[in-house]
Amino acid sequence: MDTKHDDPILNPLMTRIQRGDQTACTDLYDLYAPGVYRLAYSVLLHRQDAEDVVQEVFVYVFRNLKLYDPNRGQFRTWLYTITISRCRNARRRKMLPTVALSDLLLLGLEPHGPESENPETASLREDANRVLGQALKTLSSRLREAVALRYGQGLTYREMGEILNIPPKTAESRIRLAHEALRSAMQPNDIALLEEFLG
Amino acid sequence: MDIKEQLLAYLEGTLTPAQRREVVRRLATSRQWQAELEAIQYxxxxxxxxxxxxxxxxHKQLTALLPDILEKSKQPSRLREKVDWTQGGMLLCMIAVMLMMVPILIKAQTAVLASTNLKNIPATTxxxxxxRVSTLEVPRAVVASSSGANVVEAVAYRIQADFQYCDIRTGLFLPISSRTRSDVRVVGLTPAPVPGSTLEPSREAALETRQ
Incomplete structure (x- = not known):
């Protein structure tokens, strides 16, 4: 594997992983797993599915790290390409008539906020999450992917294009379409709730 | 570019200076452009x-996933990058043997069903x-049908993306077909299976219940 990484954090990690250092795998996971999870959750809108995707992505990454070529793009781009691919697989699987065990048991598996939040803030965050989740649900999966990459991960249209395998212009137009769809999806009450949370 | 595209590009700062001047001019003169800008901006x-x-x-949620990830990543991938001709030949032989065994297996299954006095599990129950069970949190789930008098207790297993269930009365593993996708009630969860454990105790318990 070529080790010409520009990233000062990633480079030593890669070297340690190549040497078989198990703690380096943990460090890499700690560094990138939250982003992968947020992306998967934003696309799938389901906690358990997002966790499954995180698991599949990192198992693949740790097994195939040698396939990553830093000359072809950033590590994050490679990681998110795998994540989007796994999310699409998960969505296909979900098209089968299955019953979500967590839904049946009402285990309350919605995402939690930071552990340090007080109950009031946590409640507002949950409400804001719910509002945004409902708005995102109205989008098609392609538009949701675009929104998650653009606003959830802060990627450029060029990076989005690389990940989604589309021209940057198409990525831009998907964001425009998402704005149009979200505008009608966000009801005035829900907007007020978001405003309250965001201050 | 239509109005919305131009306005989005204006907000993103990706317009050329000339395009930007044009958008500013439109915004100063057109109420429609102003309304569109407000909406997109919002x-x-x-x-x-x-x-x-x-x-x-x-943090706890992600930490819980890590041990399983590390363990799975150590296991060799099921997909081999290179398969030589010897391996390919062996694979073909194995497939041929398995195909030849299909009629025998069907006969054997019929015999087992007859011996347990169950004509056809999916049809009679x-x-x-x-x-859908998480391979991390709930490796298997005890499920039962909610409709009808014949409540079937079974253990659903996730095998990659597919599922099978094991009827503990017969010990048979059966695929979950479209015919069996009726309503379902979850009656409880079992703990994660211990490596090497079998279904025998549950099977015995079920037989006792029947008697």
Whole structure:
């Protein structure tokens, strides 16, 4: 594997992983797993599915790290390409008539906020999450992917294009379409709730 | 570019100076352009502020996934990058043997069903549907049909993306077919299976219940 990484954090990690250092795998996971999870959750809108995707992505990454070529793009781009691919697989699987065990048991598996939040803030965050989740649900999966990459991960249209395998212009137009769809999806009450949370 | 595209590009700062001047001129003169800008600006600012925190996982949640990931990543991948001709030949032989065994297996299964006095499990009972279970949190789930008098207790197993269930009365592993996808009631969860454990105790318990 070529080790010409520009990233000062990633480079030593890669070297340690190549040497078989198990703690380096943990460090890499700690560094990138939250982003992968947020992306998967934003696309799938389901906690358990997002966790499954995180698991599949990192198992693949740790097994195939040698396939990553830093000359072809950033590590994050490679990681998110795998994540989007796994999310699409998960969505296909979900098209089968299955019953979500967590839904049946009402285990309350919605995402939690930071552990340090007080109950009031946590409640507002949950409400804001719910509002945004409902708005995102109205989008098609392609538009949701675009929104998650653009606003959830802060990627450029060029990076989005690389990940989604589309021209940057198409990525831009998907964001425009998402704005149009979200505008009608966000009801005035829900907007007020978001405003309250965001201050 | 239509109005919306131009305005989005204006907000993103990706317009050329000439295009930008044109948009500014339109915004100064057209009420329609102003309304469109307000609308896009609103949803964009909401998404920019809210999306980065959307679905934030807890540290505990991600930490719980890690041991399984590390263990699985150590196991060799089922997909081989290179298969030589010897391996390919062996694979073909194995497939041929398996195909030849299909009629024998069907006969054997019929015999087992007859011996347990069950003509056809899926047809006579309301069998469980595919249950999505997390391989991490709930490796298997005890499920039962809610309709009809014949409640079937079974253990659903996730085998990659597919599911099978094991009828503990017969000990048979059966695929979950479209015919069995009826309503279902989860009656409880079992702990994660211990490596090397079998279904025998549950099977015995079920037989006792029947008697």
């Amino acid at each position: 949803s964009q600012s909401q998404l920019k502020r809210e999306m980065p925190a959307f679905g934030c996982p807890t 309301n069998t469980p549907v595919a249950i």
